[in-house]
Amino acid sequence: MPETGPSGMTPETVEYRSRGRVLFIGATAVLAPWLRRNDWPEPLRPAFLLLDDAPVTAAVRMMRAAGQAVSIQGHLGAYRVRLDDGRDVAAELLEPGEVFDLIVDAGDPPQLARAVAPFGYFAPLAEGRELADVVERLSDWVGEFEKPRYFAYRAELCARRGGGREGCRRCVDACPAEAIALRLTAVEVDPYLCQGCGDCTTVCPTGALSYRWPPRTESLPRWLAALESRPAAPVAFVNAQQPAEPGDGWLVFPVHSVAACGPEVWLTLLAAGAAGVWLQRTGLTAPSVAALEAQFGWVAALLRGLGYRQRGVGWLEQLPEDGAAALVSEPVSLAVVESKIDQLRLALARLTEVAPLQPTSVLLPFPAPLGAVAVNADRCTLCYACVSVCPTGALQAGGESPRLGFVEAACVQCAQCQSQCPEAAVTLEPRWLTDAGQRRRLRWLQEDEVLHCPDCGKPFGSRRLVEQVAARIAGHPLFTGSRQRRRLYLCEDCRIRDLAHD
Template sequence: MTDATPAVALPEPAVQRAAREAALAAWAQAGTRPPATVAYTSRGRLVVIGPGEAVAEVCRVWAATAPDLAVRAVCTEGTPPAGVHAARAGRVRVVGHLGRFALVAEPEGRDLAAELGLDGGADLVLDRQARPGVSDPLPPPGYRHLPPGDGAALADAVQALAELVGTFEKPVYTLYDPDRCARGRSGQSGCTRCLEACPTGAIADLAERVDIDPYRCQGAGACAAVCPGGAIRHESPRSEELREAIRRMLKAHREAGGVAPTLLVVAEGEAPQAEALPPHVLPLPVEEVGAVGMETWLAALAYGAGQVALALPEGAPAPVRDALRREVAVAAAILAGLGLGEERVGLLEGAAEAAALTDPVLPALAPAAYAAVEDKRTALRLAVDHLRVQVPPGEAEAVLPAHAPFGEVRVDRGRCTLCMACTSVCPTSALVAGGDTPVLRFIEANCVQCGICAGACPEQAITLRARYLYDPAACNAPRVLHEEAPFCCVVCGKPFATASVIARIRERVAGHPMFAGAAGRRLEMCEDCRVRDITREELERSAALPLEAQLRRLEG
């Protein structure tokens, strides 16, 4: 789809270049708060894993490179070299990080680090198994995998490991707020986006929440980018600081005569020189491209960028690539529904492709002036609202891919009994009970499409539909999904359920002797009246007994 708004002409290339210089100067002045840090401590205790011959080859190179550091081995086949403290295992799984690697023999689960006398685990691991002991796409610092037969790279790998001795600080890249997490509730599984996006295995699944190991996290950032409710925040830099820096950068570009540049989000180490790029391309070097989320791309468009191009770093792990592609598909659908071209946000296979970026088709849109906000869903909504009011009226909603974190909950009223199981598990207060009134309300702006409500519904009455509803008033207003007249207690008249609940209970207990005859009427009583009726019946039954039996019953 192409833009539905009138196009505007780009200024001369020289003007665009001068505007780019002004924008880059503004970017250089942007300040960010440094994140917290954790420290690795490594004593240089290397464990080599693999066949005996491969282990011996490493030991020879290690002795020449780091003669003062001992080496231990786990032999998966063959004989370990003489004089090397070694254990044996058919297959070894490696878990941990620099200074603290656990070595697990599979399938028996033996602690190989303990067998090698390594308290706290190995500091360094050189893995020469054919299949790596670390299954994560992005292995941790201190671990190298070098299959047998790849001896050419051995000297470099040994040298790199030998340099990892001492104490090293690293940033705490992410912060986690479990109160905002939609992983699960009451045994029901929900959102798994961060688990799927993490390339390092740093995120542990705890069923109803997650735990992020700051030592294993390497800051890829895709977890924060895909987190639908902002439970995970990237700290290097913080997303609101990045958006504010982009706003000021684009303002400087505009004030210098530039118009609607293409913002190139690129890894710091791969950012091309500005002079090598087309005049309309404005490079934004960041630590991790995967950490820059959809709310920031759309905010950049609202602040005056014509396009946002994301340059995938060389060797980007598959989970990060997949996460970015999914997020781009959602953003493209939102933009297409506005009548803005879906190509306004796109992926590049590396920074080299930026040199071929052509001038975008630009709309005559006024840039937003509001300051960046912290909450990611608010940031996205503000950006979309700003874009929406400047284009001709279009669709009321955009249909989104099924994995999108926006959408509605639909209720089959023929099945729903208003038991409110869904409201008790909703992690974002998108589903709201009516208190004393049997009514189920829904606030679409709060819904992250986690699916916990659908899993918790005993009647299977709930389905999800991914969409973006453009009207902010409609999105934020509670709307009724289902309501019924209350069922009132047949004794005291107090409302306590709905007719459908009572009918469903009657169906399920039909034929049960406890509810046979007059006792079935208790199903139509509130809890207090039900207790009183049972107590009355017990007293009447007791009073009908002979005096001696009554006394025995009281004594018992």
């Protein structure tokens, strides 16, 4: 994970240093005016990567990349560029050990297809900007810069902690800056690429990724206090850089990113009496919009299932003309806790308690972080692969008895169990089980007879598992004899003794 400071604490800021080494990428005709330019201001040092073989006469650092794919990695002050033939562009155009600080990509399309480009990377043609305007402002990007470290990460809460290769990846899919990489038992966030959109913290089911600028435990109490002073007011989260003005009677909270305010915040405010929670869409990237709309979807399904008629949450720009009354008639200011999933469940418990309807459960769409798992009894062999990868302890082994237990209150629907089951016996069932006692109760999803060793009598496993293994290897040349087949039903100690006897 990202580096830590001398005290072991994660530093609060990320620092960049740019010395003015600029790489221009594009066709010769597009870059011609700058290829011929000889009055570059200090300390800009331009170099050119030309994507064609058109002739040019210019005394500049340049190389050709006609027909080559261009790979760009890094960020402001530390860009590395390679061609698919293995050539390192900096090694050919700069001094030994140097890298590019800035990139002006005049390609069409650009080399990086990210919704949020790294600092110091400019693609003016794709952005509808004039190349000349970008070039004239390059000097502003030379020097030392810093930005906040927007996120905090706790690997022990991550839904990849169980080691699944195909398990939870919601933060990766949501990040418009492509700043998050999958690792076997965790994720890794590049703090230099992260620009604080907050999408990862909104979609993270466990709270392993949280927003730290400011943290929810600091901001939410202020918002609840403001709502308590203005009961039944609609709440608007707006972009602090370009805030909307929804009108009189609103509680308006400017934030760095509205995407960092997730369902646990919305539902807590609704339980406290807000007349809807509305987010400003202006300024969000397409991935951010998609991530938030997925959260809107399951929250809306939950509220409908509980009998609430109001829409509850949505885009400020799509607010119904008739407005909305407070969602609950008996608002309560809930406690603010550090755990995201616990905050969500606190709000849901209150909304369920005073809901117009009292169903036993409400079915929810993916990606709701609430629900059950179902096990196909004919397929499950009680191998406990699902237990070994469950990051929250929702799935549990039965001790000395071969059985599989489940506690719904702990499940965050991360899909690790489903992806890692070798028998494809596990499926997810997103839902809100309204009875708190039932959510917390350990229930058994699968049980089997204990197999006892025929030689020593020791219980050692599930009869179903051993019999399925025996069925699968039937006919194998190493297990054609009755003694070899019988060996499968022995405990580990007796099996070793039997092998030694042979």
